[in-house]
Amino acid sequence: MPVEDEREPVGLMAPEDYARSRAAFWGGAAVLFTDAEGKVLVLDPAYRPGTLLLPGGGVDQRERPSAAAVREVAEELGLPIGVRRLLAVDWVSMGNPEFGTVYGLPGETISIWDGGVLEESDIARICLPEDEISSFHFLPPAQAVPQMFPIEGRRMLGALRARIDRAGPAVLEDGEAVGGGPALQRQNVIPRIAVGYQQIAWHPGSEPAADLPVKQAWVWAFDPLGRVVVLVDPRDGHCVLPGGTVEAEDDGPTAAALREAAEEADLHLRDATYLGYLHDPDGAVYGPGTGPNARARYIARITSLGPAPQDVATGITYGRLLVSPMQASELLGLGRAGSEQAEYAARTAAARWGIPLSPPQAAVEIPRTGMVAGQL
Structure with missing residues (x-):
């Protein structure tokens, strides 16, 4: 019988040396x-x-x-x-x-x-x-x-x-x-808990009473695939929808939402449609002494996204993401009421414009240089 060759192949480590390494x-x-x-x-x-x-x-x-x-x-x-x-x-x-x-x-x-x-x-x-x-x-x-x-x-x-x-x-x-890492990691997103928003009532499809002032207007801005834009605040990693405070010079809440979207994100929209409102009964969410108010919500379709601007109100440049509406709700920290609002926004956009319902998927980071309609 041939003798077993116990020599180590040239260039290989002995088993005990390999194990220690x-x-x-x-x-x-x-x-x-x-x-x-x-x-x-x-x-x-x-x-x-x-x-x-x-x-x-x-x-x-x-x-x-x-x-x-x-x-x-x-x-x-x-x-x-x-x-x-x-x-x-x-x-x-x-x-x-x-x-x-x-x-x-x-x-x-x-x-x-x-x-x-x-x-x-x-x-x-x-x-x-x-x-x-x-x-x-x-x-x-x-x-x-x-x-x-x-x-x-x-x-x-x-x-x-x-x-x-x-x-x-x-x-x-x-x-x-x-x-x-993926977009949420690169943008250092920290999912927020929107204090107070879980407790205030969401009124889909209803207009606020005439004596209830609309203090803020925000928009669910849809791309053709059913995703929506959320903005990432670089100061704390929190996400918000495009929109903000209704100013005296605005021609109503719709104009305020479109103006804020352009100022914050160079986000240009069309077919803005009223969705509903949140009823803030004591003004605690907006600030002490505000009193009862409404916060309007809209849906709209994206025309284009220009280069990321410096927001005129805050001086910061927001990060911009495309996510499904349900993921937006999770990032915004609106709780179960936010999930209901996100689903209502998606289904309304689908019924009105034929936009598909977007499943949860990897977030897309919008380039700082922007995106034109053909890229959306």
């Missing part, structure tokens, strides 16, 4: 939950008081990350809820100073899973382990981030953007998107 990592898994308003569930761990984090923990040996996520939710929240889809994967380098001091950390690969929206009945069933979790909170993303380790705040935002964007899992390294 490979990076070794721990595994972690976390879960992103929100409530009906879009607030994020964060925990205050007893072992790290005052620094919030998402539900989750380490992946045990021979355990899959998705199973670890389910187990951690059961242990930390007492909820038997399965994860839905992978939102983000973050590669954390060994010794990352933002991660905190963890003995023996060789680096970690953390997966963030979508736990969906928790209903009030789910929230009422949350049971915390006394020796591990001190409390839980539902916070707007912008309020949660400063109370988390920086890397964990970026990771949470990356997962939340991926959930809204539907463009697939975010790929992160030390909490930062690889290659800049």
Whole structure:
């Protein structure tokens, strides 16, 4: 019998040397939950008081990350809820100073899973382990981030953007998107919670009473594919619809909405059509002392988008995105009432102009140089 050749092929490493050369990592898994308003569930761990984090923990040996996520939710929240889809994967380098001091950390690969929206009945069933979790909170993303380790705040935002964007899992390294990431990541979008808007009534197709002044006018501006324009404020990453305050020199709310769209985004529209109004009964949303007022909503079709201008009112240049109406509602933080408004806007545009109903899809970043009708 021929003698087995035990020599190593030229240029290849010995097995033990190859094994030592490979990076070794721990595994972690976390879960992103929100409530009906879009607030994020964060925990205050007893072992790290005052620094919030998402539900989750380490992946045990021979355990899959998705199973670890389910187990951690059961242990930390007492909820038997399965994860839905992978939102983000973050590669954390060994010794990352933002991660905190963890003995023996060789680096970690953390997966963030979508736990969906928790209903009030789910929230009422949350049971915390006394020796591990001190409390839980539902916070707007912008309020949660400063109370988390920086890397964990970026990771949470990356997962939340991926959930809204539907463009697939975010790929992160030390909490930062690889290659800049998709549009929501590049624009540093922070989904907002529009304080007060979840409680004021939406009146589709109705005109406000004659004694109810219209203080603001905003527009759902549609492209031929059924997507709408949202503007990203670079100061805080929050999104708004085109529109704004009705000024004394405006020829009514429709003119105000068209003027604001042009000033803020060089957005030119046609066929502006009244959609309905929000009734602000005490003026608290607009400002103290305002009194009862209405906020008009319109739909319109995009003619063109010019170069991104500097807004004459604020001096800033907004980022501009095309998203489906339902994604716009999520980014605007209008809660369930906003979802109803977005669906009504889409169906009205479909019935009036034959514009298709746009499914949620990857957000499109409008170039700073603008887009003409043939590009829309």
